[in-house]
Each structure stands twice: as C-alpha cells, then as structure tokens.
Amino acid sequence: MxxxxxxxxxxxxxxxxxxxxxxxxxxxxxxxxxxxxxxxxxxxxxxxxxxxxxxxxxxxxxxxxxxxxxxxxxxxxxxxxxxxxxxxxxxxxxxxxxxxxxxxxxxxxxxxxxxxxxxxxxxxxxxxxxxxxxxxxxxxxxxxxxxxxxxxxxxxxxxxxxxxxxxxxxxxxxxxxxxxxxxxxxxxxxxxxxVHASQEAARLQAQVNELVIATLADGILVVDQGDQVRAANPTACALLGRLGMLPGFSLAGEPNWRPLLELTRRSFESHADQLAEVPLGGAGEAPRRVLVRTRLAAARGGLGLCVVFLEDLREMEARVRTEKLAAMGRMSAAVAHEIRNPLAAITQANALLDEELSDAGQRQLTALVRHNAQRLARIVEDVLNVSRVQQQGLPQSLPVALASAVADTCGDWSRQTDNMQRLRIAVPHAAPVQVLFDTEHLRRVLVNLLDNAARHAAAGPDSIQVAAAGPGAEALLRVWSDGPPLEPTVRSHLFEPFFSSESRSSGLGLYICRELCERHGAQIGYRRAPAPLQPAREGNEFFVQFRFTPARLARGSAADRIQA
Incomplete structure (x- = not known):
C-alpha cells in the first residue's frame, strides 16, 4: 500500500x-x-x-x-x-x-x-x-x-x-x-x-463593484477633501458634461460645478450627509436639475472620502410619467368597459328612433348620433384591445402563409371600407413564404396599418399599395400610401400610446401593432420609400419584418451552404 x-x-x-x-x-x-x-x-x-x-x-x-x-x-x-x-x-x-x-x-x-x-x-x-x-x-x-x-x-x-x-x-x-x-x-x-486567495477575492469583488457602479442609472462620484474626483461612473461624467473623461479632475475646475463643490465641502466640514437639489452641467451646456446625496466614508488615521450620488430629475420625472400613463391605461380600460354597455344602449335606441322618424332634419340628427356613437365604439374597442394585449402572455407563434393571409385580409378590408379602387396588392403566390405569427394578430396588424394609410392617402386609384414577401430572403410586409412626409416630431412618437396627429383618432392603432409584433418576434417600423409597384412615386411606408418558420430557416441555411 x-x-x-x-x-x-x-x-x-x-x-x-x-x-x-x-x-x-x-x-x-x-x-x-x-x-x-x-x-x-x-x-x-x-x-x-x-x-x-x-x-x-x-x-x-x-x-x-x-x-x-x-x-x-x-x-x-x-x-x-x-x-x-x-x-x-x-x-x-x-x-x-x-x-x-x-x-x-x-x-x-x-x-x-x-x-x-x-x-x-x-x-x-x-x-x-x-x-x-x-x-x-x-x-x-x-x-x-x-x-x-x-x-x-x-x-x-x-x-x-x-x-x-x-x-x-x-x-x-x-x-x-x-x-x-x-x-x-x-x-x-x-x-x-x-493571502493570495483573499487578494483574488478582493480583486474580484472590486471588479464586480466597478461593473455595478459603471452600469448604474444614477451618477456616482468619489471626492476627497482636496476636491479631487477619485472615481466617477459614466452617468456622473455625462451629468457633469465630461463624458469619457478619466477621474482625477477637480470639482473646482468648472463654474457650473460650484453647487456640487459647496455640497461636498459642507459634508466634510459638518461630518454629516447632505441632500439637496442643485443645477448641474458642463461648460457651454444648459444646467439640469440634479438630486445630490452625499455619504462620508471615513478612513482610520487619514483623510476620508465623500461618495456623491447624482440623480437626474428629468429621468425621475419621466419614470413617474410612465407609471402615471400605466395607471391611466388601467383606469381607461376600466372606464371603457363601463362605457361599452351604455353606448350599446344609445346606439340601439337611436336605431329604433331612426326607424320611426320621417322628417329629413330629424333623421339627419339621428345619423349624427349614429356616426359619433360608432366613433366612440371604435375608441372603446381600441382601449380594450390595448388592455387585452398587455394582459395576455406570450402568444403561440404558428406558421402562417403570408401571401394568402395578406390577400384575404386586404380583400375583406377593401370591400368593407369601399376602398377597392384605392388599394393595390402585390402578393407573389409562386413562392409562398411562411412566417411565425398568429393569424388573428396578423389580421389586426394589417387592418390597423390599412386604416392608418386610408386616413392619410389621397382619394385617387393606387394611393394605397400592399406588398408581401419582399425581395431576396426577407419576409416583409409593406403598407405604402401616397401621403405627404411626416414631420420629425410626429415620426419620433409614432408608436407611442394615445399619440395621434388627428383629433378624431385614439392614437392606439400603431401602438397595438408594435405590441403584437414584438410579442411574435417581428419588427415594425416607418420610412419614406418609393411605392412597391410604382418606384417613381414617393410615399409613407410602414413595414413589418417577420420571423421565418424553422423549415424555411433550414432551407435557407442549406441554400447558403450550397451557394458557398
């Protein structure tokens, strides 16, 4: 042994x-x-x-x-x-x-x-x-x-x-x-x-701390009693107007940093934490309101350090607005659900009244009631659709034949809205493409995009054009209209809820489209582009980039290998 x-x-x-x-x-x-x-x-x-x-x-x-x-x-x-x-x-x-x-x-x-x-x-x-x-x-x-x-x-x-x-x-x-x-x-x-293991653990912990501090949304500064910045994360450098600048600079170097400098000195002098709202910014920049919190880190037998936490109040207010919008959305869904039943009763009563009236003026009033009731019904339905989309879990994405789904939906929409002359479809049936999406959700996305195009397109023929399964290996849905270019302020808020450039729109159609596309792994966007069937004409185009089915992906990979 x-x-x-x-x-x-x-x-x-x-x-x-x-x-x-x-x-x-x-x-x-x-x-x-x-x-x-x-x-x-x-x-x-x-x-x-x-x-x-x-x-x-x-x-x-x-x-x-x-x-x-x-x-x-x-x-x-x-x-x-x-x-x-x-x-x-x-x-x-x-x-x-x-x-x-x-x-x-x-x-x-x-x-x-x-x-x-x-x-x-x-x-x-x-x-x-x-x-x-x-x-x-x-x-x-x-x-x-x-x-x-x-x-x-x-x-x-x-x-x-x-x-x-x-x-x-x-x-x-x-x-x-x-x-x-x-x-x-x-x-x-x-x-x-x-000792080596302890040093490695301390070094690893220091790296983790640096990583956490660097990714924090709040700014963090470490300042000594000489007003020198020992450490600063990217958020703090951005708030100071020194993005990308290495630590080692002095807070006394910029006049705009004077309120922050006074706050850190007050912390050292009083040996107490400070909390204040100060204007802060770099040279040549407009100051922004920043909430500053200081914490002292005393060292044994030596000078201590002051850890300064900076929080941009604009971002805080934006988060508050987002939470308020979410709360308003939930409240709007509840209110819309309560409105739907009285609205149905008003619509039914107006229809019965319209049958009894013979005077043209009175029938014009009932038509006005019917028109506005229908508008309210659409708004209620949009609000409830948003609520349903937010409450649903991840839907099951099934293979959908893109060409046939687009052709059927466009045909139904053009007949119901009497837009057969304005709409032109370019769907290649020779090479069918299957995408991962829910059939009903795809129909809702396409109908919302067609309604949006109809509101902004001209009344002439071919003013709305739809193309599916675009060039190459893309699985693309394009809804084009010949409307005027959108303003930059409108383009930046297109897919936000309750935003609309028209007073008679709820501003929820494009938001619902984006939510449904993201749930199925697709991407939706806007661009100024030529018409799918008439390249000489410029217009507004909303496009949806789909995911392929696994079989299509496998065939595409095999084709790529054969070509290689």
Whole structure:
C-alpha cells in the first residue's frame, strides 16, 4: 500500500501569482548563504595555511574551495529552481554541498570541525525541497557523521563511546531541525496561498463593484477633501458634461460645478450627509436639475472620502410619467368597459328612433348620433384591445402563409371600407413564404396599418399599395400610401400610446401593432420609400419584418451552404 505523495513546498506554491513569494526570498537567502560560507571557508583555510608554517597547505584543497565558491556564485546568478518533485536541480545542488563539506570535514589537516556546515544543506532541503529530499539529506548527513566517528575510533579506540554518542546526538538534532523547518515552510506556503486567495477575492469583488457602479442609472462620484474626483461612473461624467473623461479632475475646475463643490465641502466640514437639489452641467451646456446625496466614508488615521450620488430629475420625472400613463391605461380600460354597455344602449335606441322618424332634419340628427356613437365604439374597442394585449402572455407563434393571409385580409378590408379602387396588392403566390405569427394578430396588424394609410392617402386609384414577401430572403410586409412626409416630431412618437396627429383618432392603432409584433418576434417600423409597384412615386411606408418558420430557416441555411 502506498502512502501519501510527498510534495515540495515550492511545488505547493506553484499556484501563487507570478510575484516574489516567501519561498523566492528564502531561496535567494540560501543561495547568498552558500556563497558567504564558501568565501569564508576559503579565507579561513587560506589564512591558516599561510600563518601555520608547521602545516603545509595542500593546494588541491584550496583549489577545491575556490571551485566550490565559483559554483555557488554561478548557481546564485543563473539557476532558479522550478519546484518539480523529481527535479534534478535540488539533488545536484544539495549533493554538491554535501560533497564539499564532507571533503572539508574528512580531508583538512588542521583539525577544525566542519560538521556545523551540514546544517545549511539540511535546512535548504527541508524548506525548499520535498519531504523525501529533506529527510534523505538529513539521513545522509547523519551517516557521514557516524562514518567520521567510526574512522576516528579506528585510530583512537578509547574515544568510542564519546565519538559515537556525539555523532548520534548531532544526527538526531539535524532530524529535529529538518522536521521543524519542514513544518514552518509548509505553513508559510499555506499562509501565502490563503493571502493570495483573499487578494483574488478582493480583486474580484472590486471588479464586480466597478461593473455595478459603471452600469448604474444614477451618477456616482468619489471626492476627497482636496476636491479631487477619485472615481466617477459614466452617468456622473455625462451629468457633469465630461463624458469619457478619466477621474482625477477637480470639482473646482468648472463654474457650473460650484453647487456640487459647496455640497461636498459642507459634508466634510459638518461630518454629516447632505441632500439637496442643485443645477448641474458642463461648460457651454444648459444646467439640469440634479438630486445630490452625499455619504462620508471615513478612513482610520487619514483623510476620508465623500461618495456623491447624482440623480437626474428629468429621468425621475419621466419614470413617474410612465407609471402615471400605466395607471391611466388601467383606469381607461376600466372606464371603457363601463362605457361599452351604455353606448350599446344609445346606439340601439337611436336605431329604433331612426326607424320611426320621417322628417329629413330629424333623421339627419339621428345619423349624427349614429356616426359619433360608432366613433366612440371604435375608441372603446381600441382601449380594450390595448388592455387585452398587455394582459395576455406570450402568444403561440404558428406558421402562417403570408401571401394568402395578406390577400384575404386586404380583400375583406377593401370591400368593407369601399376602398377597392384605392388599394393595390402585390402578393407573389409562386413562392409562398411562411412566417411565425398568429393569424388573428396578423389580421389586426394589417387592418390597423390599412386604416392608418386610408386616413392619410389621397382619394385617387393606387394611393394605397400592399406588398408581401419582399425581395431576396426577407419576409416583409409593406403598407405604402401616397401621403405627404411626416414631420420629425410626429415620426419620433409614432408608436407611442394615445399619440395621434388627428383629433378624431385614439392614437392606439400603431401602438397595438408594435405590441403584437414584438410579442411574435417581428419588427415594425416607418420610412419614406418609393411605392412597391410604382418606384417613381414617393410615399409613407410602414413595414413589418417577420420571423421565418424553422423549415424555411433550414432551407435557407442549406441554400447558403450550397451557394458557398
């Protein structure tokens, strides 16, 4: 049965970031210590051999010390361990130290004990190597010391107990030092990994905070007591008129920022949060009303920061208006539902009265009542249609034959509204196209677009033109009329609810069309374009871009691959 695999502390630190770690510093310290030890040994032996005339200095031993010094310098300058468990760097480096210190211990004739030098390779193997290398080096040192004691006993038998006891205690001490250094090195690596994990978590949290702040709808500024902006999100830069400008500018740099500057200074002076509505804007811009809230972030023993929240009151008012419109829409739907029953009673009573009247003037009055009742009924129906569209969930989009649906709807509409001369249809039946839409919803969209075109088109023939399944691979419905160009202010509000350029329209038809198209994944828009059947004529065109059915998409992809 195999035990747990021994992993070097250097290998455990491989996951740390590419910066100088504690083990890097330890390696550099051990490398410097080896150079210092080699230089001191060479100086000590050279001095002793030169001063003690009775002891001849062996040149080979001094040469070996010099070679060891050169080797330690080379390792310090060029080598860097990579920390693999079976890397030959560690045994070679530590083995070189053991060989050098053993030669000094056994072969020098001066009688100096060099056994303390063995602590350096033991510590180096324990701190930077694996457990196997650490205890293997310690065992080798202990065996060397025991061998030295045995050789000494061969020459001096009376020293047997003392020499072996000293060698054994020294070896045991080295094993204790190796175990302790090993535990300290492992703890160092563990603490560095924990610090690195904390730094990564803090860095990730900082990135998340920056992302959240950058996407906030409110502006955020971080200002120090020197009036310098330390941080600012894009919304704040836009409110200051400095869109795209990097932080680091001063609030005192623009006269229009003076109210904001005074508010931040007041926060620092009073050590309290501030709330005020101030005019704000960049140079050359009209100031806008901004709601400013300040929050102090005090630092221990240093200057604090002021976090400023900016909220554009125009956007706040726009949101309030949107909520009011939504509430009015719900109320309008309720009122329209209550109006429908009395309106039906008025229409029925007027019809019965019209049957009893014979005077032309009185019948003209009943016709006027009937006309306005029908107009009110259409408005009520439009309001209820908006309510139904908003309350419905996502409808089921089914394949619809676009050409046949457009032809049937246009035919029914032209007969019911007596617009057969004004309407002209261009529907290619040779290449039928299926789109994803609800049949009834498609009919409602087309009828609303035709009603809108009829109100603005001329009375002549071909003033309204409808084309389906346009050129190429598009699934397009085009409703064109020869009316005059729309004003820019009208074009920007075309698809908004209750907006109309006519007093007799509810302004809900195009809004309902947009809602239905978006629910089926289609797009509706307006453009000034030539007539589908008469390119020389310019007019107003509303178009709907549909989604294809999956089968059509598959055929289109296959055709694209064949053409490619």
């Amino acid at each position: 195999t035990g747990p695999v021994s992993v070097a502390p250097w290998e455990q630190a491989a996951a740390l970031p590419p910066v100088e770690s504690g083990l890097d510093r330890l390696w550099r310290g051990f490398a410097n210590a080896r150079v210092v030890v080699a230089a001191l040994v060479l100086m000590v032996l050279g001095g002793l051999y030169s001063t003690l005339s009775a002891v001849p200095g062996p040149g080979w031993l001094l040469g070996g010390c010099a070679a060891y010094l050169v080797a330690t310098l080379a390792v310090r300058a060029m080598a860097r361990p990579i920390g693999r468990r079976f890397d030959v760097f560690w045994p070679a480096t530590i083995g070189m130290d053991l060989v050098a210190y053993s030669a000094l211990h056994y072969l020098q004739p001066v009688g100096i004990g060099f056994s303390p030098l063995f602590a350096l390779p033991v510590l180096m193997a324990s701190v930077l190597g694996s457990a196997t290398l650490a205890f293997g080096t310690t065992a080798a040192v202990a065996l060397l010391l025991l061998a030295d004691a045995w050789l000494h006993v061969l020459s001096y038998p009376y020293d047997l107990p003392q020499r072996f006891l000293q060698a054994g205690l020294t070896g045991m001490g080295y094993f204790a030092v190796a175990a302790l250094a090993r535990q300290l090195a492992v703890r160092l690596v563990r603490e560095e990994q924990r």
